Amino acid sequence: MNSQINDLLYRLLDETPNAFGVFDSNNQLLYCNANMANVFGLSRQQATGLTHRELMRNAYNNGLGVRTDSEDFEQWISDVESRQRLDPVRTFESDLFNGEWLKITQVTIDDHLVLIGTNITELKDTEARLRTALEELNDVANTDVLTSVANRRHFFARAGEELARAQRYQHPLCLMLLDIDYFKQVNDQFGHHAGDQVLQFFARFYESGLRKIDFFARLGGEEFVVLLPETRLPDAMNLGNRLREQLTRQSIYTMPEEQQLRITVSAGISQFEGSGDSVQTLLSRADEALYRAKAHGRNCCEAAAPWPAVG
Numbered sequence: 001m002n003s004q005i006n007d008l009l010y011r012l013l014d015e016t017p018n019a020f021g022v023f024d025s026n027n028q029l030l031y032c033n034a035n036m037a038n039v040f041g042l043s044r045q046q047a048t049g050l051t052h053r054e055l056m057r058n059a060y061n062n063g064l065g066v067r068t069d070s071e072d073f074e075q076w077i078s079d080v081e082s083r084q085r086l087d088p089v090r091t092f093e094s095d096l097f098n099g100e101w102l103k104i105t106q107v108t109i110d111d112h113l114v115l116i117g118t119n120i121t122e123l124k125d126t127e128a129r130l131r132t133a134l135e136e137l138n139d140v141a142n143t144d145v146l147t148s149v150a151n152r153r154h155f156f157a158r159a160g161e162e163l164a165r166a167q168r169y170q171h172p173l174c175l176m177l178l179d180i181d182y183f184k185q186v187n188d189q190f191g192h193h194a195g196d197q198v199l200q201f202f203a204r205f206y207e208s209g210l211r212k213i214d215f216f217a218r219l220g221g222e223e224f225v226v227l228l229p230e231t232r233l234p235d236a237m238n239l240g241n242r243l244r245e246q247l248t249r250q251s252i253y254t255m256p257e258e259q260q261l262r263i264t265v266s267a268g269i270s271q272f273e274g275s276g277d278s279v280q281t282l283l284s285r286a287d288e289a290l291y292r293a294k295a296h297g298r299n300c301c302e303a304a305a306p307w308p309a310v311g
Contacts, residue, residue, distance in 0.1 A: 019117035
């Protein structure tokens with residue numbers, strides 16, 4: 001009866017899709033199935049009797065087995081083996097040189113070490129595809145479809161983060177609100193297709209003129225916004241005027257009409273004033289400054305009054 005059970009157990013271990021191996025107290029392999037031997041690039045007969053270190057070294061020298069970026073294999077395998085019997089049961093994931101992934105469970109029983117490896121390559125591939133899909137969905141949710149810059153939703157999320165940072169560390173922060181002058185006339189005279197191309201050009205132009213730490217977004221229509229971390233109001237005004245002046249010298253060629261257009265922009269710029277400030281108050285003050293820029297003939301930058309407004 002015991003012989004029959006042993007035969008059944010061995011058949012089960014041989015036919016299981018898992019990798020299975022048993023090591024004695026000296027870390028010498030007593031038994032493994034074909035799947036475990038394949039991990040080391042050996043047959044069962046070749047693997048049986050070798051120590052864990054010998055098996056790992058043979059696999060490493062042949063570009064097989066568990067992937068490691070360590071240049072010192074002996075030190076790496078010593079670190080691996082030092083953790084093997086610390087806990088009765090230990091589970092971890094390892095990627096192999098052949099691109100597969102194993103979920104490895106180590107079980108210590110009476111000074112014997114049992115290794116069980118489950119191939120989770122398909123699961124890892126699925127996880128990677130899901131991560132990519134979620135990243136793409138996040139990009140779609142945070143990106144303006146027409147101009148490919150950040151959208152209103154993304155702006156408010158980022159603005160909250162930047163404002164919290166400015167409040168915590170008392171660092172300067174400015175907000176620049178931009179509005180393309182006479183944009184409705186572009187749509188009325190040349191059509192919405194030309195208007196779309198103007199918006200796309202404007203977004204590319206402004207984003208290319210900013211620093212990596214700055215954040216540019218489209219709020220809607222012809223209105224855009226720039227967050228300027230670590231920037232005081234005079235520097236923000238200099239930037240706004242420099243980009244505004246450069247824009248006046250740009251020509252926009254719309255297709256297929258082949259129209260050549262020139263545009264200008266008005267800007268209102270507000271500065272973080274302290275702990276009582278909020279994203280909404282920054283926007284409101286910038287909007288008031290933008291209104292003054294429009295009233296003063298457009299194609300100019302106006303600085304917002306401090307908050308709370310004086311007089």
